[in-house]
Amino acid sequence: MAQVRNKQVVLRDHVTGFPKESDMNIVETTITLNLPQASNDVLLKNLYISCDPYMRILMNKVDVFEGLPTYTPASPLTGFGVAKVVESGHPDYKKGDIVSSFTKWEEYSLVPSTQIFCKIEHIDVPLSYYTGILGMAGLTAYVGLFEFGTPKKGENVFVSAASGAVGQLVGQFAKLSGCYVVGSAGSKEKVDLLKNKLGFDEAFNYKEELDLNAALKRYFPEGIDIYFENVGGKTLDAVLLNLRVNARIPVCGMISQYNLIEPEGVTNLTNIIFKQVHMQGFLVPSYYHLYPKFLEYLLPHIREGKVVYVEDIAEGLENGPKALVGLYSGRNVGKQVIAIARE
Amino acid sequence: MAQVRNKQVVLRDHVTGFPKESDMNIVETTITLNLPQASNDVLLKNLYISCDPYMRILMNKVDVFEGLPTYTPASPLTGFGVAKVVESGHPDYKKGDIVSSFTKWEEYSLVPSTQIFCKIEHIDVPLSYYTGILGMAGLTAYVGLFEFGTPKKGENVFVSAASGAVGQLVGQFAKLSGCYVVGSAGSKEKVDLLKNKLGFDEAFNYKEELDLNAALKRYFPEGIDIYFENVGGKTLDAVLLNLRVNARIPVCGMISQYNLIEPEGVTNLTNIIFKQVHMQGFLVPSYYHLYPKFLEYLLPHIREGKVVYVEDIAEGLENGPKALVGLYSGRNVGKQVIAIARE
Numbered sequence: 190m191a192q193v194r195n196k197q198v199v200l201r202d203h204v205t206g207f208p209k210e211s212d213m214n215i216v217e218t219t220i221t222l223n224l225p226q227a228s229n230d231v232l233l234k235n236l237y238i239s240c241d242p243y244m245r246i247l248m249n250k251v252d253v254f255e256g257l258p259t260y261t262p263a264s265p266l267t268g269f270g271v272a273k274v275v276e277s278g279h280p281d282y283k284k285g286d287i288v289s290s291f292t293k294w295e296e297y298s299l300v301p302s303t304q305i306f307c308k309i310e311h312i313d314v315p316l317s318y319y320t321g322i323l324g325m326a327g328l329t330a331y332v333g334l335f336e337f338g339t340p341k342k343g344e345n346v347f348v349s350a351a352s353g354a355v356g357q358l359v360g361q362f363a364k365l366s367g368c369y370v371v372g373s374a375g376s377k378e379k380v381d382l383l384k385n386k387l388g389f390d391e392a393f394n395y396k397e398e399l400d401l402n403a404a405l406k407r408y409f410p411e412g413i414d415i416y417f418e419n420v421g422g423k424t425l426d427a428v429l430l431n432l433r434v435n436a437r438i439p440v441c442g443m444i445s446q447y448n449l450i451e452p453e454g455v456t457n458l459t460n461i462i463f464k465q466v467h468m469q470g471f472l473v474p475s476y477y478h479l480y481p482k483f484l485e486y487l488l489p490h491i492r493e494g495k496v497v498y499v500e501d502i503a504e505g506l507e508n509g510p511k512a513l514v515g516l517y518s519g520r521n522v523g524k525q526v527i528a529i530a531r532e
Numbered sequence: 533m534a535q536v537r538n539k540q541v542v543l544r545d546h547v548t549g550f551p552k553e554s555d556m557n558i559v560e561t562t563i564t565l566n567l568p569q570a571s572n573d574v575l576l577k578n579l580y581i582s583c584d585p586y587m588r589i590l591m592n593k594v595d596v597f598e599g600l601p602t603y604t605p606a607s608p609l610t611g612f613g614v615a616k617v618v619e620s621g622h623p624d625y626k627k628g629d630i631v632s633s634f635t636k637w638e639e640y641s642l643v644p645s646t647q648i649f650c651k652i653e654h655i656d657v658p659l660s661y662y663t664g665i666l667g668m669a670g671l672t673a674y675v676g677l678f679e680f681g682t683p684k685k686g687e688n689v690f691v692s693a694a695s696g697a698v699g700q701l702v703g704q705f706a707k708l709s710g711c712y713v714v715g716s717a718g719s720k721e722k723v724d725l726l727k728n729k730l731g732f733d734e735a736f737n738y739k740e741e742l743d744l745n746a747a748l749k750r751y752f753p754e755g756i757d758i759y760f761e762n763v764g765g766k767t768l769d770a771v772l773l774n775l776r777v778n779a780r781i782p783v784c785g786m787i788s789q790y791n792l793i794e795p796e797g798v799t800n801l802t803n804i805i806f807k808q809v810h811m812q813g814f815l816v817p818s819y820y821h822l823y824p825k826f827l828e829y830l831l832p833h834i835r836e837g838k839v840v841y842v843e844d845i846a847e848g849l850e851n852g853p854k855a856l857v858g859l860y861s862g863r864n865v866g867k868q869v870i871a872i873a874r875e
Contacts (some may be wrong), residue, residue: 246806253806255777415553421801434598454797458764461813463596464590468811470804489748 195220197265198294198509204248207448207517213266213510217288220297224276229408231305232300233272233290236532238506239320240513240525241354244268245447254472266294266513271309271319273532287312289319294509296529307480312415314491314502315500321354321524322498323487325473330358330417330478331483333439334366337469338415342367345409347428350419351392352379352499354524355441359417360389361496366417373407373424375519382499382522401427412436420445429457432464440470448517499523538563540608541637541852548589550791551584552862554596555591556853563640567619574616574648576633581849582663582866583743583856584697587611588790594816597815598760609637609856614652614662616875621645630655632662637852639872650823657834664697664840664867666830666854668816673701674826675819676782677709680812681758688752690771693762694735695722695842697867698784702760704839711758714751716767718862725842725865744770763788765796772800783813791860799858812824842866 199214224232244266247259260266274286279302282288291304309319321327333355334340346363350356351372355428360383363370372383381394391408398404405413405427412433418425421443428438446452461468490496501521503512509527516525538561545855547555567575587609590602593677603609617629622645634647652662664670676698677683689706693699694715703726708714714734715726726735734751742748748756748770755776764786771781788797804811833839844864846855852870859868 254805255647382694440804444804446802452799452802454799456795456797458768458798459789460596460794461783461811462785464766464813465815465818466811466813468804468809468813470807470809470811472805472808475808 191217191292191475192216192221193297195296195508197296198506199265199415200260200262202262203250203259205244206450208245208248208514210510210514213513215507215510220296220299222275222297223300228278229302230278230299231274231288231293231302232276233288233300234275235270235292235296235298235529236287237317237320238270238294238509238527238529239268239324239326240290240441240509240516240518240527241268242444242447242516243383244513245517249369256474267291268294269306269320269325271316272298280306287316289324294506294527296506301503306477310486311484312374317500317502317526317528318498319402319515320526321500322358322491322496323484326354326524327487328476328483329441329473330355330362331486332398332471332479333417333441334359334362334372334415336435336476336479337439337467337471338363338417340366340368340415344368344414345411346370346415346417347405347409347413347420348372348389348417349395349424350374350442350444351389352382352387352523353419353521355498356386356417356419357383357523360387363415364390365390365495366459367482379519379522380492386497386499391403395424402430405431415439416441417441422446422455426453426455426457429455429460435462436464436466438466438468440468444517446500500526500527502528504528535564536640537561538639539849540610540639541849543591543605544602545590546593547604547659549793551588551591551857553853553857556856557784557874558850558853560839562636563642565618565640566640567621571621572645573621573642574617574631574645575619576631576643577618578615578635578639578641578872579630580611580660580663580854581635581637581861581870581872582611582667582669583852583864583870584611584668585785585787585790585859587856588860599817609820610634611637612649612663612668614659614667615641616784617864621872624648625651632667637849637870639849649820654827654831657831659839660843660845660869660871661834663869664811664843665701665834665839666827669828669867670698670701670830671823672784672816673698674829675814675816675822676760676784677702677758679706679819679822680782680810680814681706681760681780683709683711683748683758687711687757688751688754688776689713689758689760690730690748690761691715691762691785692767693717693785694732695725695730695843696864699760699762700726700730700842700866701839703730706758707731707733708833708838719865722862722865724867726818729840729842745773758782761786762782765789765798769796769798769800772798772803773807775803777807779807779809781810781811782811787860842868845869845871847871
C-alpha cells in the first residue's frame with residue numbers, strides 16, 4: 190500500500206503568555222491512503238484550515254471547554270477545515286465529496302465520521318469560505334447578532350475586532366438589519382476596509398485612541414444598544430460606560446485576554462444593573478442546528494454581492510504557525526485561513 | 533389651618549466614598565395637613581420607610597438611573613415606604629387607605645398619585661412587609677430568580693448578601709423550587725440565620741474565607757447553575773471560576789462597589805464565554821406588571837409559614853441615617869426598615 194508524506198503542525202508544549210511560532214514544529218510523517226479494514230472512519234485530504242482565536246485557549250494546560258480538551262504536546266493541532274474525502278467507511282460520505290470538518294493541522298487526516306460537520310453542497314462560492322463566512326465564524330456572527338443581539342432598525346451597534354473573521358460579518362448583518370454600525374480595529378488599513386469595503390458607518394483605530402470612553406462617546410452620543418464582544422478587557426470597560434437601557438452584549442470572544450497571565454480587571458460592571466444589560470456568552474457548537482437556516486439567509490446575500498468577505502490566506506502548512514500566532518497581534522487582515530491544497 | 537411638625541432626613545451634600553451619618557441632617561419643618569385646593573395629589577402619613585442599597589447611588593452627583601435623578605442637597609431623601617392616606621385629591625385613594633408608595637424620608641409627604649405604587653389590600657400580614665418581602669425587595673427576588681435565574685429542580689444556587697432583604701427570599705424561593713442553595717453573609721449570626729431559620733442548605737461567612745474560590749469549590753464541587761448577584765467585586769470574580777455550562781447570573785446589585793471611588797477589577801470574565809453564561813442586569817421598576825402574580829405566589833407561602841422574613845426595624849426617623857449607612861457595612865440583620873409611625 191502506497192504511503193505518502195503527511196506534513197503536520199505539532200504543538201511542542203503547553204503555552205504560557207503569547208504564543209510564538211517556535212511553540213509549534215513542522216514535522217513530516219507518512220500515512221497510508223487506505224482505510225483500515227471495516228473502519229467506519231473517513232480519510233480526508235485537508236484543503237483549507239481555519240485559524241481561530243479560541244485555539245490559544247487549547248494550548249493551555251487546563252481544560253476550560255466542555256467536550257474540547259486542550260492540545261496534546263507533540264501531537265498535531267486540531268481545528269476546523271475544508272477537506273476532500275479520499276476514502277470513506279461511512280455511508281454518508283463518498284470519495285470526492287467536499288466536507289466541512291473538525292480535522293487536524295496536517296495534509297491528510299483520518300477522522301471519525303462524527304467529526305464531520307457537513308457535506309458541502311454549494312460549491313459555486315470559494316471553498317475557503319467554508320472555514321469562515323460559511324463556517325464557524327459566519328455561524329458565530331449570525332447566532333450572536335440575531336439570537337442574542339436581536340437588532341432592531343435604527344439601533345446602535347458597536348463591533349470590536351471588526352475586520353476579523355466574525356466582526357466583519359456582524360457589521361454587515363447589522364447594516365442589513367437597518368442599524369447604525371461602528372467598528373474598531375487595530376490599523377489604518379483595517380479601518381479603511383471597514384468604511385470603504387465592508388459598509389460600516391464609522392470605524393476607528395483603537396490603538397490611536399488614548400481614551401476609549403471618549404472615542405465611544407464621539408461615535409455613540411446616544412449610547413450603544415448592541416455591543417458584539419470579541420476582545421474583552423479595556424474595550425469592554427469603556428463600552429460599559431456607554432450603554433443604553435436594555436443593551437445586549439453577545440460575548441463571542443475576549444481575544445485581548447487569552448494570552449495574559451493576569452487578565453485585565455473590568456471595573457464598570459455596575460452598569461449592567463443600571464442599564465439592565467443582557468450579556469450572553471456562547472459557543473457556536475451549541476447552535477449547529479441553526480446552520481441550515483443560516484445558509485439560507487446568507488448564500489443569497491453572497492451571490493448577490495450584498496455581503497462580502499475579506500480573507501487572509503496563508504499558503505502551505507509551513508506558514509500555519511506564523512498565521513496562527515499573528516491572530517494575537519492582529520497581523521491578519523480579515524479571516525485567517527491556511528491553504529494546504531487547492532483540490 | 534393646623535400646621536403640624538414634619539421631621540425630615542435631609543441630604544447635606546453629594547457623597548463620595550462610604551456614606552456617613554453626618555452626611556444627613558434631621559430637620560424639623562412644618563406642614564399643613566390639607567391638600568391645596570383642586571389638587572390631584574395625595575397627602576400621606578409615612579409609617580414605614582425602606583432602606584435600600586441603591587440609595588447610595590442617588591447620593592452621587594451624576595445620574596445613572598433613567599428617570600430617577602440623584603438626590604438634591606438640602607432636600608429630604610426619597611424612597612419606598614408604606615403610608616396612610618391623610619387626604620386625597622385622586623379618586624383611586626381615600627382617607628385611611630394604606631398604600632405602598634414612592635415617598636420621602638419625612639413624617640408627612642404630599643405626593644403626586646403617580647408615585648403611589650398600589651393600595652395595600654392584604655393587611656393580615658405586618659404592614660412593614662410591604663417595604664420588603666411584599667415590596668420591591670420581594671419583587672426583585674422573584675423577578676431575578678424566576679425570570680432570569682429560571683431555577684430547575686436539583687440545580688445549584690449561590691446567593692450573596694444572602695441574609696439581606698432580597699437574598700433571604702431568593703434562597704427560600706430557590707429551595708421551594710427544589711434547588712441546592714448556599715448563601716454567603718458577613719457574620720456568624722447571619723450564617724446561623726441562613727442555616728437555621730431561612731432553610732439554606734449551607735452558608736458561610738465570606739469575611740472568614742481567605743480564598744473565596746476555594747470556598748465555592750467546597751460548597752459547589754460540581755459548580756454553580758445560578759448565581760444571584762447582590763455584591764459584585766471579588767465575590768463575582770470567584771463565582772466566575774465556579775460556573776457550570778449555561779449558568780445564569782441575575783444581577784440585582786453590586787453593593788460592594790457602590791462606595792468605591794475605584795471599583796474593583798473583575799478578571800475572570802472569559803468564563804462567560806467558556807461556560808456560555810447568561811448575565812442579566814435588571815431594575816425592578818421594569819417589572820411592576822408582575823406584582824399581582826408575585827403576590828399570588830407569595831402570600832399563601834407567608835400565611836402558611838413556608839416563607840419567613842427577617843426584618844431589622846429601626847425606630848424613628850432620627851435613627852434613619854444610622855440605619856441607611858449601616859447597610860454598607862452589613863450592620864443590619866435582615867431587611868432594614870425604619871418605623872416612623874405604627875398607624
